[in-house]
Amino acid sequence: MDFQGCFPIWNKLTPAQQELVLNSLATRKVSKGNIVHNGNMECTGLLAVKYGQLRVYILSEEGREITICRLFDMDLCVLSAACIIQSLQFEIMIEAEKDTEVWIIPPMVYKKLMEESAPVANYTNELMATHFSDVMWLMEQIMWKSMDKRVAAFLLEECAIEGTNTLKLTHETIANHLGTHREVVTRMLRYFQSDGLVALSRGTVEITDSKKLEAMQ
Amino acid sequence: MDFQGCFPIWNKLTPAQQELVLNSLATRKVSKGNIVHNGNMECTGLLAVKYGQLRVYILSEEGREITICRLFDMDLCVLSAACIIQSLQFEIMIEAEKDTEVWIIPPMVYKKLMEESAPVANYTNELMATHFSDVMWLMEQIMWKSMDKRVAAFLLEECAIEGTNTLKLTHETIANHLGTHREVVTRMLRYFQSDGLVALSRGTVEITDSKKLEAMQ
Numbered sequence: 135m136d137f138q139g140c141f142p143i144w145n146k147l148t149p150a151q152q153e154l155v156l157n158s159l160a161t162r163k164v165s166k167g168n169i170v171h172n173g174n175m176e177c178t179g180l181l182a183v184k185y186g187q188l189r190v191y192i193l194s195e196e197g198r199e200i201t202i203c204r205l206f207d208m209d210l211c212v213l214s215a216a217c218i219i220q221s222l223q224f225e226i227m228i229e230a231e232k233d234t235e236v237w238i239i240p241p242m243v244y245k246k247l248m249e250e251s252a253p254v255a256n257y258t259n260e261l262m263a264t265h266f267s268d269v270m271w272l273m274e275q276i277m278w279k280s281m282d283k284r285v286a287a288f289l290l291e292e293c294a295i296e297g298t299n300t301l302k303l304t305h306e307t308i309a310n311h312l313g314t315h316r317e318v319v320t321r322m323l324r325y326f327q328s329d330g331l332v333a334l335s336r337g338t339v340e341i342t343d344s345k346k347l348e349a350m351q
Numbered sequence: 352m353d354f355q356g357c358f359p360i361w362n363k364l365t366p367a368q369q370e371l372v373l374n375s376l377a378t379r380k381v382s383k384g385n386i387v388h389n390g391n392m393e394c395t396g397l398l399a400v401k402y403g404q405l406r407v408y409i410l411s412e413e414g415r416e417i418t419i420c421r422l423f424d425m426d427l428c429v430l431s432a433a434c435i436i437q438s439l440q441f442e443i444m445i446e447a448e449k450d451t452e453v454w455i456i457p458p459m460v461y462k463k464l465m466e467e468s469a470p471v472a473n474y475t476n477e478l479m480a481t482h483f484s485d486v487m488w489l490m491e492q493i494m495w496k497s498m499d500k501r502v503a504a505f506l507l508e509e510c511a512i513e514g515t516n517t518l519k520l521t522h523e524t525i526a527n528h529l530g531t532h533r534e535v536v537t538r539m540l541r542y543f544q545s546d547g548l549v550a551l552s553r554g555t556v557e558i559t560d561s562k563k564l565e566a567m568q
Binding site: 195270 | 477483
């Protein structure tokens with residue numbers, strides 16, 4: 135798979151624009167657990183995931199986290215290029231959840247494309263709207279859903295991503311995804327365990343009754 | 352003031368595009384308290400506020416509300432045109448907080464402009480990024496700030512908007528802005544009152560010590 139295949143409007147670029155992209159395109163390998171983009175220090179550019187898994191999250195001054203969205207194979211991200219969209223006034227972090235390789239279009243190259251090409255500008259709009267919709271979904275979860283439902287939904291999502299019912303996850307990691315404290319997650323998981331929904335062991339959460347967990351959401 | 356003055360990229364439109372906008376531009380007067388845009392039923396188009404004050408909010412299935420942002424004179428809003436940006440997958444409500452007049456560019460006209468013109472598409476990007484940044488700010492408030500600080504910040508914001516320290520506001524209205532329950536607001540305001548920060552009477556919150564309220568934020 136090459137970059138062209140993951141950039142849906144590749145054919146709407148002029149030959150000169152295609153050449154510009156290919157000549158400036160960088161690839162970067164990031165090992166699991168490492169930071170790909172650090173909000174307040176960088177303007178990385180447009181990211182495209184060749185393979186792997188990334189987590190986009192925000193960080194509070196006190197070091198608390200909440201996951202905004204995840205990026206999988208072939209996903210693109212424009213939030214890592216905030217310097218080229220003046221009104222994008224917030225900072226995000228991106229870390230690799232698995233060993234990942236990304237393509238990067240440098241910010242100034244992408245900016246030039248957006249300025250020249252209505253299709254690129256409109257596609258960027260769609261990308262931003264996708265991130266925005268993820269955040270609005272999350273906001274609705276936070277505002278109107280109780281934490282037990284959010285933990286249940288998160289565990290089921292993880293099972294779908296990993297293709298297994300035995301998740302290698304600490305309570306701290308779950309708390310950082312959901313923007314809560316470890317103690318809250320621990321209490322919830324123990325409650326789930328007493329209800330027969332999960333079985334807990336060190337660093338592992340095994341889903342033992344996914345139907346009941348689904349019904350909770 | 353005319354529409355041209357409130358659309359920053361007016362001079363980047365071709366004469367034909369300018370004519371198209373002027374021929375399709377609608378104006379609408381909305382009285383205080385009425386709905387301008389109803390998420391799940393309409394695609395209103397691009398909104399520009401001629402004068403007045405609008406509140407953009409989301410609504411839960413149970414009827415709970417939270418304010419996303421406010422629009423004042425000369426502000427533009429693209430969230431009311433979700434039908435022309437495919438990936439904008441959430442629904443918002445807009446109501447008039449004061450008697451308001453808006454200009455509306457119909458969605459299909461604005462879509463045509465975005466497709467033809469990179470400046471329009473990029474400007475739309477900036478508009479969306481502004482709304483997105485408002486929501487991220489709000490998310491950080493919800494996640495990391497306690498409700499007393501959010502109520503304090505809201506009261507100070509209202510004083511700045513209204514130009515007075517005596518606010519005509521019910522506890523229910525404050526709760527709907529902040530996405531919480533009336534009882535929570537009532538408890539908080541009584542606590543503020545006992546601390547000498549506000550004086551409460553029916554339908555009114557008077558700020559009696561704004562310095563102390565500012566220090567709370």
